[in-house]
Amino acid sequence: MSTIPAAKVERWQRFRDNRNKALATRHGWLTLTSFQWLEDSPAAVELAPGLWSTDGTTATLTAVPADGLSLVESGKPVHGTVSAALADEESLMWVQFGGMDGAQVVVELAVRGGRYAIRTRDAGSPAFTEFDGVPTYPFDPRWEVTGKFEPYPEPVDVPIATANPLVDGIHLTVGDVVFRLPGSGHEFRLQAEEEKLGALTVTFHDETNGDTTDDWRKLALPRPRPDGSVVLDFNRAINYPSAFTPYGTCPMPVKNNSLDVRVEAGEMQPYPPGDFGSSPNQD
Numbered sequence: 001m002s003t004i005p006a007a008k009v010e011r012w013q014r015f016r017d018n019r020n021k022a023l024a025t026r027h028g029w030l031t032l033t034s035f036q037w038l039e040d041s042p043a044a045v046e047l048a049p050g051l052w053s054t055d056g057t058t059a060t061l062t063a064v065p066a067d068g069l070s071l072v073e074s075g076k077p078v079h080g081t082v083s084a085a086l087a088d089e090e091s092l093m094w095v096q097f098g099g100m101d102g103a104q105v106v107v108e109l110a111v112r113g114g115r116y117a118i119r120t121r122d123a124g125s126p127a128f129t130e131f132d133g134v135p136t137y138p139f140d141p142r143w144e145v146t147g148k149f150e151p152y153p154e155p156v157d158v159p160i161a162t163a164n165p166l167v168d169g170i171h172l173t174v175g176d177v178v179f180r181l182p183g184s185g186h187e188f189r190l191q192a193e194e195e196k197l198g199a200l201t202v203t204f205h206d207e208t209n210g211d212t213t214d215d216w217r218k219l220a221l222p223r224p225r226p227d228g229s230v231v232l233d234f235n236r237a238i239n240y241p242s243a244f245t246p247y248g249t250c251p252m253p254v255k256n257n258s259l260d261v262r263v264e265a266g267e268m269q270p271y272p273p274g275d276f277g278s279s280p281n282q283d
Contacts, residue, residue, distance in 0.1 A: 004139065004141055005141075008139070008141060009139055012139045012235055012236070013139075015236055016133075016136065019134070019238065020131075020133045020134060023131065023134065023244075024128070024131055026123050026128075027093065027106045027121040027123060028121075028128075029241035029244055029245060029248070030125065030127045030128040030131055030244055030245070031106075031121040031122050031123055031125045031127070031128045032119055032120070032121055032125075032241070032244075032245040032247040032248070033047055033105075033120045033121070033122045033125055033247070034046055034047045034048075034118075034119060034120045034247060035117060035118075035119050035164070035246075035247035035249075036117060036118055036119075037115055037116070037117050037166075038052050038053055038054040038059060038115075038116040038117060038118065039052075039053060039054070040053060040054065040055065040056075041053055042060070042062060045118065047105070047120045047122070048097070048105065048107050048118065048120055049063065049067035049068065049069060049097060050062060050063040050067050050069055050078070050095075051063075052118065054116040056116075057085060058083050058084065058085045059083060059084050059085070059086075059109055059116045059118075060081060060082070060083045061078065061081065061082050061083070061094075061095065062080065062081045063078040063079065063080070063082075063095075064079065065077065065079055067097065068097045068098065068102060069095045069096070069097045070095065070096055070097070070102060070103075071094070071095055071096075072093045072094060072095060072096050072103075072106060073093075078095055082095075084109055086109065086110070086111045086116075087111065088111050088112075088113075088114055089111065089112070090110070090111055091108055091109065091110040091111075092108065092109045092110075093106050093107075093108055093121075094106075094107055094108065094109040094118075095107045098122075099123070099124070104122065104123050104124055105120055105121065105122045105123070105124075106120075106121045107119070107120055107121075108120075108121055110249075112164070112167045112249050113166065113167040113168055119247055127244060127245065134238075134239065134267050134268070134270050135267070135268040135269075135270065136266060136267050136268055137212075137235075137264050137265050137266060137268060139235050140235065140264075140265055142182045143181075143182065143233065143234040143235050143263070143264075143265035143266075144231065144232070144233040144234070144235065145179050145180065145181060145182075145231075145232050145234075146179070146229055146230070146231055146232075147177050147178050147179025147180075147229070147230055147231075147232055148177070148178050148179070148224075148228045148229055148230065149175055149176070149177055149178075149192070149200065149224040149228050149229075149230045150175050150176045150177075150178060150228070151174060151175035152173065152174060152175045152176075155172050155173060155174045155194075156172075156173045157170050157171075157172060157173075158170065158171040158172075158173050158191065158254050159171075160251055160252050160253070160254055161252045162249045162250060162251055162252060163240070163242035163248045163249055163250045163252070164248070164249045167249045169249075169251045169252075171191065171193060171203075171251060171254050172193055172194070173191040173192065173193065173254065174192060174193060174194040174200075175191075175192055176189045176190065176191055176192065177189070177190045177192050177200065177202055177221065177230060177232065179232055181234075181259065181261055181263070182261075183261050183262075184260070184261045188259055189256070190202040190204055190257050190259075191254050191256065191257055192221070195220070197223060198223035198224070199220060199221060199222055199223050200220070200221040200223075200224070200230065201218055201219070201220055201221070202218065202219050202221065202232075202257065203216060203217070203218045203240075203251060203252070203253045203254075203257060204216065204217065204218070204219070204253050204257045204258065204259055204263075205253055205257065205258040205259065206258070206259040206260075206261060206262060206263040207259070207260065207261055207262040207263075208262045208263060208264060212264070212268050212269060213239075213263075213266075213267070213268055213269055214239050214240070214242075214243035214267075214269050214270075215243075216240070216252060216253050217237045217238060217239055217240070217266060217267065218237070218238060218240060219232060219233075219234060219236060219237045219238075219266070220236065234263050234265040234266050235265045235266055236266060237263065237265060237266025237267060238266060238267050239267045239269075239270065243267075243269065243270055244270055244271075
């Protein structure tokens with residue numbers, strides 16, 4: 001019976017510790033409590049004071065001193081009207097309020113699918129205050145495989161859906177990662193996106209989705225070697241934020257990024273299905 005090298009387990013455990021620490025930041029993904037589109041006339045919104053609106057190019061907020069709002073960047077109180085403009089897919093931690101320090105809740109301004117929206121991030125959310133780590137499969141070295149990256153001559157924009165049915169996305173595919181997996185006699189091919197310094201990301205479905213894992217997951221890959229070889233360690237497969245909150249706009253896999261095997265490695269479903277709250281606002 002083979003034994004797992006202790007160094008590999010220790011590196012994986014450090015990865016898990018850092019991952020859980022990153023999720024548990026005060027206004028991180030675990031604190032999302034709403035997603036709301038802005039209207040063209042000033043109007044109240046759920047879970048945040050003030051009157052909010054957009055003209056399609058700029059977002060505007062009007063508040064009075066009793067609202068207790070201040071700008072996240074400067075801490076300056078919002079008395080009157082402030083505005084901000086973002087490009088598509090950009091986000092801004094814009095204003096804050098509540099709690100002993102006036103910063104329990106941060107309101108994030110975002111543009112998704114060409115429309116302005118806000119998300120509240122509440123450090124008092126039970127998903128955050130009760131978080132004690134993401135459940136995972138045990139480390140298994142069989143799920144660390146070597147594949148080959150086959151780059152495209154030019155990147156290709158592939159339309160995709162997202163976790164919010166009203167928000168479309170684009171997968172900027174730079175090539176295919178080709179590999180084999182335990183328990184399967186055929187080759188797999190996943191479309192990849194490029195990250196900083198030539199690293200890659202693959203977003204994928206597999207046969208554990210909806211059972212022991214969320215509906216899809218993602219895996220970061222190191223920069224391919226000069227010969228095109230690249231390591232896929234599915235022990236490091238992680239959930240998108242939409243696994244923890246119904247208010248994410250996370251990208252779904254491209255059509256062909258599905259594995260017809262059970263990838264019993266990496267992060268598992270953090271909650272029972274539907275247990276993390278209500279559905280996103282789809283007005």
